[in-house]
Amino acid sequence: MARKQKPRLLLHICCAPCASWAAKCLMSDYEVTLFFYNPNIWPQEEWSKRLAVVEKLAGIYNLPLIIDDSGVEDWLIMASPLSQEPEQGRRCQLCYEWRLRQTATRADQEGYAYFATSLTVSPYKDREAINQAGQLVAKAVKANYVLTNFQENNGYRHSIELSRQYGLYRQKYCGCKFSLSY
Numbered sequence: 001m002a003r004k005q006k007p008r009l010l011l012h013i014c015c016a017p018c019a020s021w022a023a024k025c026l027m028s029d030y031e032v033t034l035f036f037y038n039p040n041i042w043p044q045e046e047w048s049k050r051l052a053v054v055e056k057l058a059g060i061y062n063l064p065l066i067i068d069d070s071g072v073e074d075w076l077i078m079a080s081p082l083s084q085e086p087e088q089g090r091r092c093q094l095c096y097e098w099r100l101r102q103t104a105t106r107a108d109q110e111g112y113a114y115f116a117t118s119l120t121v122s123p124y125k126d127r128e129a130i131n132q133a134g135q136l137v138a139k140a141v142k143a144n145y146v147l148t149n150f151q152e153n154n155g156y157r158h159s160i161e162l163s164r165q166y167g168l169y170r171q172k173y174c175g176c177k178f179s180l181s182y
């Protein structure tokens, strides 16, 4: 009997450590493509460093990877007035939504049935706000947002273990220049 084809899912990934666990959770049910969309990472050398590790992970998992570095000027216009907000504050909520909107748009353009994000791996992120943002941006596209809680079943710990196993760089700050001072 022919094996049932898995639906295609575009997985927004914030970094390789979170992606290592998020992709592992989704790969059994979906045909996963990794989508590195975080042009707000600062400085440029850090963006390149995180991308290099993501490329390494894509090779280990044998998954396709899409890289998009567009839109940082728009992000700065949106986020700069909120530079003093704490992590998980209003700036971060807009940042989740901004990255997920681009993911949803890309998923739609390229015919993916689903999209999701690795952002819910981290206990430093507001999981409910991330999932609300995903559901909100999904209203404008045909692709469906997959609600996730990658923190459950010790997901964050698994991401640390996988990073050790594969030798993945783990950054010490979220990404944008405003998060460097936390």
Ligand code: SF4
Pocket: 040, 079, 087, 088, 091, 092, 093, 095, 096, 174, 175, 176, 177, 178, 179
């Ligand atoms: S701290 Fe992280 S989630 Fe918040 S605005 Fe900066 S990059 Fe985005």
